[in-house]
Amino acid sequence: DLSEAYFSARLATERQRIVAQMGEGERVLDLFSGVGPFAISLAERASLVVAVDINPGAVRLLEQNIRLNSADNVLAFLGDASRIRAFLPWSFDRVVMNHPTGSLPFLPDAFALCRPGGSIHCYVLQGAEGEALPELRNYPVREVTERYVRSYSPGRWHAVYDIVVE
Numbered sequence: 001d002l003s004e005a006y007f008s009a010r011l012a013t014e015r016q017r018i019v020a021q022m023g024e025g026e027r028v029l030d031l032f033s034g035v036g037p038f039a040i041s042l043a044e045r046a047s048l049v050v051a052v053d054i055n056p057g058a059v060r061l062l063e064q065n066i067r068l069n070s071a072d073n074v075l076a077f078l079g080d081a082s083r084i085r086a087f088l089p090w091s092f093d094r095v096v097m098n099h100p101t102g103s104l105p106f107l108p109d110a111f112a113l114c115r116p117g118g119s120i121h122c123y124v125l126q127g128a129e130g131e132a133l134p135e136l137r138n139y140p141v142r143e144v145t146e147r148y149v150r151s152y153s154p155g156r157w158h159a160v161y162d163i164v165v166e
Contacts (some may be wrong), residue, residue: 004057007035015041029092031081032099036062041069041122052077081106089113098126104135111139127156140166
């Protein structure tokens with residue numbers, strides 16, 4: 001129901017790219033899960049996926065998606081991603097931040113919750129290559145790779161920064 005939550009199947013290749021990078025049994029945090037396309041896809045290799053969204057309609061649909069896909073290792077949380085670290089007793093091997101228009105302000109939370117050597121996938125909209133790199137300068141980054149995902153509008157595109165935490 002698009003009146004409750006947005007969903008697009010366009011990032012299926014991107015989801016499979018991340019699954020292919022995963023080790024068996026990883027703990028994954030999906031900070032802006034929506035109805036759970038990343039969470040459900042990543043659950044096939046993860047020991048635990050914590051999926052967080054602030055939209056009650058999206059979380060309701062996420063819970064249905066978890067049941068329909070028998071993804072018993074996915075935990076759905078309704079809440080603000082900036083407050084979730086106070087409630088989570090785990091660190092994560094991988095953090096997905098698929099909120100291209102608003103992920104950067106949540107970098108402190110992603111870095112606080114990702115273990116050293118873990119990966120953060122931060123999706124952004126940008127108009128120039130490397131536009132979000134200055135945002136990473138104050139964080140413990142071992143390696144960062146920028147990848148074009150798809151065109152968004154004239155002069156803007158959807159990109160992902162794959163970050164390995166120091």
